[in-house]
Amino acid sequence: MITEKVIELSKRVSGDIVGELAKIDEIAQANTEKVIAAYQNHRISETCFAGTTGYGYNDKGRETLNAVFAEIMNTESALVSAGFVNGTHAITAALFAALSPGQTLLSATGLPYDTLHGVIGISGDEHGSLKKYGITYTQIELKENGAPDIKALADYLSENPIGAVYIQRSRGYSERRAVCVDEIGEICRCTHSIDKNIPVIVDNCYGEFVETAEPGNVGADIVAGSLTKNPGGGLIPRGGYVAGKKALVDAAANRLSAPGIGAKCGAAPGGHRSAFQGLFMAPHTVAQAMKTAVFAARLFELMGYETSPGFGSPRSDIIQMIKLGSAELLERFCKGIQSSAPIDSYVTPIASDMPGYNGKVIMAAGTFIQGSTIELSADAPMREPYNVFLQGGLTFESGKYSIMKAASMI
Numbered sequence: 001m002i003t004e005k006v007i008e009l010s011k012r013v014s015g016d017i018v019g020e021l022a023k024i025d026e027i028a029q030a031n032t033e034k035v036i037a038a039y040q041n042h043r044i045s046e047t048c049f050a051g052t053t054g055y056g057y058n059d060k061g062r063e064t065l066n067a068v069f070a071e072i073m074n075t076e077s078a079l080v081s082a083g084f085v086n087g088t089h090a091i092t093a094a095l096f097a098a099l100s101p102g103q104t105l106l107s108a109t110g111l112p113y114d115t116l117h118g119v120i121g122i123s124g125d126e127h128g129s130l131k132k133y134g135i136t137y138t139q140i141e142l143k144e145n146g147a148p149d150i151k152a153l154a155d156y157l158s159e160n161p162i163g164a165v166y167i168q169r170s171r172g173y174s175e176r177r178a179v180c181v182d183e184i185g186e187i188c189r190c191t192h193s194i195d196k197n198i199p200v201i202v203d204n205c206y207g208e209f210v211e212t213a214e215p216g217n218v219g220a221d222i223v224a225g226s227l228t229k230n231p232g233g234g235l236i237p238r239g240g241y242v243a244g245k246k247a248l249v250d251a252a253a254n255r256l257s258a259p260g261i262g263a264k265c266g267a268a269p270g271g272h273r274s275a276f277q278g279l280f281m282a283p284h285t286v287a288q289a290m291k292t293a294v295f296a297a298r299l300f301e302l303m304g305y306e307t308s309p310g311f312g313s314p315r316s317d318i319i320q321m322i323k324l325g326s327a328e329l330l331e332r333f334c335k336g337i338q339s340s341a342p343i344d345s346y347v348t349p350i351a352s353d354m355p356g357y358n359g360k361v362i363m364a365a366g367t368f369i370q371g372s373t374i375e376l377s378a379d380a381p382m383r384e385p386y387n388v389f390l391q392g393g394l395t396f397e398s399g400k401y402s403i404m405k406a407a408s409m410i
Ligand SMILES: *Cc1c(COP(=O)(O)O)cnc(C)c1O
Pocket: 086, 087, 088, 089, 091, 113, 115, 168, 170, 171, 172, 203, 205, 206, 226
């Protein structure tokens, strides 16, 4: 049930966010035209949708999808693959592509996202981690205002040999804001002015199509992300991507399959239609998610909660954080989101352990694709300060309805 109070407040919210929604529409327009141009330049036709079996040699769909994706990401090459089990896997392939044993990985945006800790070897040293391969790790903290510390980066790079620089665009489950594409450019310029051969790797999760430029436009060497987030448009059922310099994408492909095989194999028995259609939808779907985030930010601000970003602040990812402040409010909020979903609306989200995460996490998601976070979802680590992280929304109408329902539970 949506309360009278929330209905009244929502009317005010709708008026307050008109300007923000118009800006989001402009970004979606530009990105949609960019996607269409790439499809036209690569002469995408029905024959690109056909499936392949076995080794998957000469898969026209796979080859054109990679080429289209590279053009959209403004990179030399790309590998879009259902063989990546998730975003973490794609980022892992990018890390191993850019680094060799004995080198050091430097994060320019502080502590990476939870699921990367095991990959890097920040927590433990499981077989297959960078640490086990003799790759060490260090990080530079973001500044107080969330901006990258370019001076600290320059100082560090001029005094220490570094194998690769790492950037996490999105906030993940932290209070820091997203790093915008211009700031990614500053990190790339700083790194390459010291040594143009140091690869800059970007975890682009939740960032695709939020701005009109991507990290590839500003000098990133390899970018990785998940297809069940922004670039899948809510239609691609699984997978991830890497996009960047050809040598690095080839190296990531070798890590995904095998040296010598790279991206030349990999059948798609179900064909490529949903991949092409999802990528086509993605700029629009990302806009729906951003509108939902802006609506949530303004509504909860009016209800007296601190939100980040604020409803009128610049965005470079689709995540909206709301400081709920207690375990009870967090649970009620997640229940509201879950109960308003088209799928699994009857289940109750309960905090539990998740693979790759430290401590209990509560997740509300009533999604068509399991765990898809371009669909409306709310997650939160069950710990102080009880911030909820909200993202997605396939349609603004359904997103708005869910936010109003969650707000009515608070
Ligand atoms: C979602 C996400 C990832 C990867 O997560 P998967 O669940 O493995 O797809 C990596 N980094 C950030 C910042 C993310 O938000």
